[in-house]
Amino acid sequence: MSRFQVVSGKGGTGKTTVAAALALALATEGKRTLLVEVEGRQGIAQLFETEALPYEERKIAVASGGGEVYALAIDAERALLDYLQMFYKLGSAGRALKKIGAIDFATTIAPGVRDVLLTGKACEAVRRRDRQGRFTYDYVVMDAPPTGRITRFLNVNDEVAGLAKIGPIHNQAQAVMRVLKSPETAVHLVTLLEEMPVQETADGITELKGAELPVGKVIVNMVRPHLLDEAAVRAAAGDRRKEVAKTLAAAGLSAPTKLVGPLLEQAAEHAQRVELEREQRGVLAKLGLPTYELPLIGEGMDLAGLYRLAAELRSLGKAFS
Amino acid sequence: MTLHPAAAPLAIDPLLDDPATRIIVCCGSGGVGKTTTAAALGVRAAERGRKAVVLTIDPARRLAQSMGIDSLNNTPRQVKGVEGPGELHAMMLDMKRTFDEIVEAHADKDRARAILENPFYQSLSAGFAGTQEYMAMEKLGQLRARDEWDLIIVDTPPSRSALDFLDAPKRLGSFLDGKFIRLLMAPAKMGGRAGMKFLNVGMSMMTGTLGKLLGGQFLRDVQTFVTAMDTMFGGFRTRADATYRLLQAPGTAFLVVAAPERDALREAAYFVERLAAEEMPLAGLVLNRVHGSGAARLSAERARAAAENLEDGRIVDQEAGKAVERGGAAPDGSSPEASGTYEATEAAAAAESPEDHASPDPAAPASNPTFAQASDARSVTTVEQLTAGLLHLHAERMQVLARERRTRDRFTALHPEVAVAEVAALPGDVHDLAGLRAVGDRLADGRATT
Numbered sequence: 117m118s119r120f121q122v123v124s125g126k127g128g129t130g131k132t133t134v135a136a137a138l139a140l141a142l143a144t145e146g147k148r149t150l151l152v153e154v155e156g157r158q159g160i161a162q163l164f165e166t167e168a169l170p171y172e173e174r175k176i177a178v179a180s181g182g183g184e185v186y187a188l189a190i191d192a193e194r195a196l197l198d199y200l201q202m203f204y205k206l207g208s209a210g211r212a213l214k215k216i217g218a219i220d221f222a223t224t225i226a227p228g229v230r231d232v233l234l235t236g237k238a239c240e241a242v243r244r245r246d247r248q249g250r251f252t253y254d255y256v257v258m259d260a261p262p263t264g265r266i267t268r269f270l271n272v273n274d275e276v277a278g279l280a281k282i283g284p285i286h287n288q289a290q291a292v293m294r295v296l297k298s299p300e301t302a303v304h305l306v307t308l309l310e311e312m313p314v315q316e317t318a319d320g321i322t323e324l325k326g327a328e329l330p331v332g333k334v335i336v337n338m339v340r341p342h343l344l345d346e347a348a349v350r351a352a353a354g355d356r357r358k359e360v361a362k363t364l365a366a367a368g369l370s371a372p373t374k375l376v377g378p379l380l381e382q383a384a385e386h387a388q389r390v391e392l393e394r395e396q397r398g399v400l401a402k403l404g405l406p407t408y409e410l411p412l413i414g415e416g417m418d419l420a421g422l423y424r425l426a427a428e429l430r431s432l433g434k435a436f437s
Numbered sequence: 438m439t440l441h442p443a444a445a446p447l448a449i450d451p452l453l454d455d456p457a458t459r460i461i462v463c464c465g466s467g468g469v470g471k472t473t474t475a476a477a478l479g480v481r482a483a484e485r486g487r488k489a490v491v492l493t494i495d496p497a498r499r500l501a502q503s504m505g506i507d508s509l510n511n512t513p514r515q516v517k518g519v520e521g522p523g524e525l526h527a528m529m530l531d532m533k534r535t536f537d538e539i540v541e542a543h544a545d546k547d548r549a550r551a552i553l554e555n556p557f558y559q560s561l562s563a564g565f566a567g568t569q570e571y572m573a574m575e576k577l578g579q580l581r582a583r584d585e586w587d588l589i590i591v592d593t594p595p596s597r598s599a600l601d602f603l604d605a606p607k608r609l610g611s612f613l614d615g616k617f618i619r620l621l622m623a624p625a626k627m628g629g630r631a632g633m634k635f636l637n638v639g640m641s642m643m644t645g646t647l648g649k650l651l652g653g654q655f656l657r658d659v660q661t662f663v664t665a666m667d668t669m670f671g672g673f674r675t676r677a678d679a680t681y682r683l684l685q686a687p688g689t690a691f692l693v694v695a696a697p698e699r700d701a702l703r704e705a706a707y708f709v710e711r712l713a714a715e716e717m718p719l720a721g722l723v724l725n726r727v728h729g730s731g732a733a734r735l736s737a738e739r740a741r742a743a744a745e746n747l748e749d750g751r752i753v754d755q756e757a758g759k760a761v762e763r764g765g766a767a768p769d770g771s772s773p774e775a776s777g778t779y780e781a782t783e784a785a786a787a788a789e790s791p792e793d794h795a796s797p798d799p800a801a802p803a804s805n806p807t808f809a810q811a812s813d814a815r816s817v818t819t820v821e822q823l824t825a826g827l828l829h830l831h832a833e834r835m836q837v838l839a840r841e842r843r844t845r846d847r848f849t850a851l852h853p854e855v856a857v858a859e860v861a862a863l864p865g866d867v868h869d870l871a872g873l874r875a876v877g878d879r880l881a882d883g884r885a886t887t
């Protein structure tokens with residue numbers, strides 16, 4: 117059972133949307149999930165149509181059946197200040213460090229420090245327990261950086277190795293790695309049925325596996341329905357043109373002969389798209405991972421669409437929990 | 438379908454043909470077709486007689502292969518297969534290599550090696566947000582300085598915001614010039630170890646704290662990095678500023694690329710406003726992947742109603758024994774959208790028992806019936822079914838069209854001064870010269886009408 121679900125994928129494929137839908141889907145029957153974002157973009161707030169999230173866990177949605185979704189926008193600078201506070205009781209010196217730009221420096225270019233802080237905070241939430249010893253969150257879902265950066269982002273141990281061989285940051289990195297490499301974690305990749313995202317997915321899986329990080333599922337997003345197949349289009353384009361025109365007329369449409377050409381052209385384009393998608397599905401199938409599809413929300417994404425995606429994912433509930 | 442009357446058409450060929458046009462920058466948010474547009478413009482410019490170079494960033498693999506630039510070697514190569522009087526050269530940006538080259542060019546050998554090996558430099562050159570944008574600008578400056586091409590077309594990095602291209606280099610510059618780095622540098626300047634003594638107490642406590650937190654090596658590495666980079670900081674800013682000015686110069690034209698979607702056009706609007714504020718010359722908006730229809734006079738509603746008429750008759754047909762041929766699709770007369778992919782997804786869920794995820798055998802087809810069914814759209818046999826399918830397809834297309842038009846009109850209402858060229862969505866990817874020419878033709882034509 118993976119309690120920590122990391123959602124990556126090529127830019128724009130729907131990481132934020134899928135992560136949010138997954139957090140909603142996992143929050144069934146009184147379960148509580150935490151949705152975290154790490155890139156300081158306030159993508160969650162935008163999606164849920166709420167004001168910007170502070171660095172604080174906050175309830176943002178109630179799922180059907182009474183589950184709750186909390187959200188947190190992790191901020192690396194704040195996380196670093198928290199650590200300094202925890203280990204060194206810095207008090208106001210922390211603010212001074214921030215003022216001279218030392219915090220910015222450390223979280224910006226000290227290799228891996230930022231990532232350790234971000235993943236560290238998420239892992240802390242995964243492991244946190246309440247007074248009765250139960251997990252505070254049943255699941256933690258992360259809207260993670262894109263495929264091109266995900267392995268480096270998660271492989272914090274290697275990253276900080278060049279920097280810190282001892283000290284709290286090093287220990288932190290090791291603790292994070294223990295969670296990330298365990299079956300508690302699953303890294304899912306979101307893709308579209310297009311060449312570039314599918315290619316990136318394949319490359320990403322190779323990298324993740326190379327770093328011994330647990331790859332979860334492939335989620336194909338924005339899948340459009342197939343209305344006609346190629347055989348039908350061929351038939352229509354060939355000997356059945358006239359028949360189609362007649363049928364159009366029978367259905368009550370005027371000037372049917374003028375419609376046939378454009379309609380068939382659209383059908384041919386559709387068939388070509390179906391064919392390309394079939395190819396990409398073939399590539400995905402070879403990756404040997406469980407693959408799930410989410411429909412394109414034709415009207416554009418809003419809260420209703422998000423809940424619809426969550427319902428789709430919930431029907432896959434067993435596969436994800 | 439014609440353009441919204443408020444939008445002036447964008448004339449691409451005059452722009453490409455004008456010898457005064459020296460740089461074209463293709464900007465926009467991720468995935469909208471910047472790289473494709475840049476490459477298509479390059480091919481078209483060359484085939485119309487220009488000696489052009491395209492600086493691509495992160496092109497699709499097959500596109501790069503077809504242009505012969507799939508290996509990163511950071512210098513332009515001539516593209517074979519371009520016809521006509523001109524020449525096309527192309528390259529793919531190698532961000533790290535470009536950064537390393539700056540270091541090598543500006544520091545003596547020992548110092549350069551010290552920098553290249555330093556973990557801070559490595560993190561800066563490989564991962565700092567904005568390094569790619571900075572290096573794209575740097576490379577543009579280099580290409581311009583070589584003066585071998587009369588037209589340079591630049592693609593921009595796949596960032597979420599088009600504005601990153603303008604902002605990131607300055608962000609990197611001001612980071613390198615930041616307070617903390619200067620504080621660290623001050624003692625270093627006074628001469629290594631001795632200089633450390635001059636660190637004021639508060640400062641040393643703070644860096645000490647960071648040192649403790651991050652490990653012992655930390656301060657030493659920072660110090661090496663800062664000392665070694667010292668001579669270069671000024672250089673970075675000067676160069677970034679010079680390239681920035683190049684972007685404002687006459688002879689530079691910006692093309693904002695967007696898909697006819699809400700987010701992409703919102704980004705495009707921000708970018709247009711920003712260019713105006715920076716006095717950077719905007720040539721126009723390329724609206725890419727627009728859908729058209731040759732049967733636009735038939736509305737979605739009418740098409741759907743007609744299809745449903747036909748489908749009512751279809752049920753009879755099936756009962757006459759044809760349902761078997763339809764390969765298991767629901768013979769219940771449900772609408773075509775309702776069957777297919779999504780049900781397959783649910784079937785996938787059902788097929789996976791609770792224990793499955795403990796020992797997944799993902800390759801097993803049983804856990805993944807999605808493919809088998811989803812790729813196998815129903816084979817339609819009767820002419821009524823076929824025609825109904827065509828009409829449903831049309832209805833879907835008309836809905837897409839309407840949505841795209843609304844989004845576009847919102848943009849043109851906001852920015853009627855921006856010239857627009859529409860490029861039709863081609864049914865497949867664009868991955869070879871023929872595809873690039875097709876995009877180029879549509880760019881020049883400016884209307885997405887099919």
Ligand SMILES: Nc1ncnc2c1ncn2[C@@H]1O[C@H](COP(=O)(O)OP(=O)(O)OP(=O)(O)O)[C@@H](O)[C@H]1O
Pocket residue numbers: 125126127128129130131132133134262337338339410411412413414416417425597700
């Ligand atoms: N299933 C869907 N149907 C329709 N639209 C969708 C769907 N999934 C995502 N979208 C839309 O696609 C766009 C990109 O989605 P999203 O922001 O989630 O992607 P992302 O991978 O997080 O992007 P980035 O790389 O910029 O973080 C958004 O406008 C979103 O509303």
Ligand SMILES: Nc1ncnc2c1ncn2[C@@H]1O[C@H](COP(=O)(O)OP(=O)(O)O)[C@@H](O)[C@H]1O
Pocket residue numbers: 310311312465466467468469470471472473474495496497595725726727860861862863864865866867868876
């Ligand atoms: N007009 C078009 N019709 C069909 N496919 C297109 C079109 N423009 C771009 N594409 C495809 O879309 C994908 C993304 O395009 P790309 O140019 O790499 O985007 P960007 O550089 O903005 O990230 C590529 O696979 C490309 O082939």
Ligand SMILES: [Mg+2]
Pocket residue numbers: 131132133159259
């Ligand atoms: Mg996102």
Ligand SMILES: [Mg+2]
Pocket residue numbers: 471472473494495496592593594595
């Ligand atoms: Mg690109």
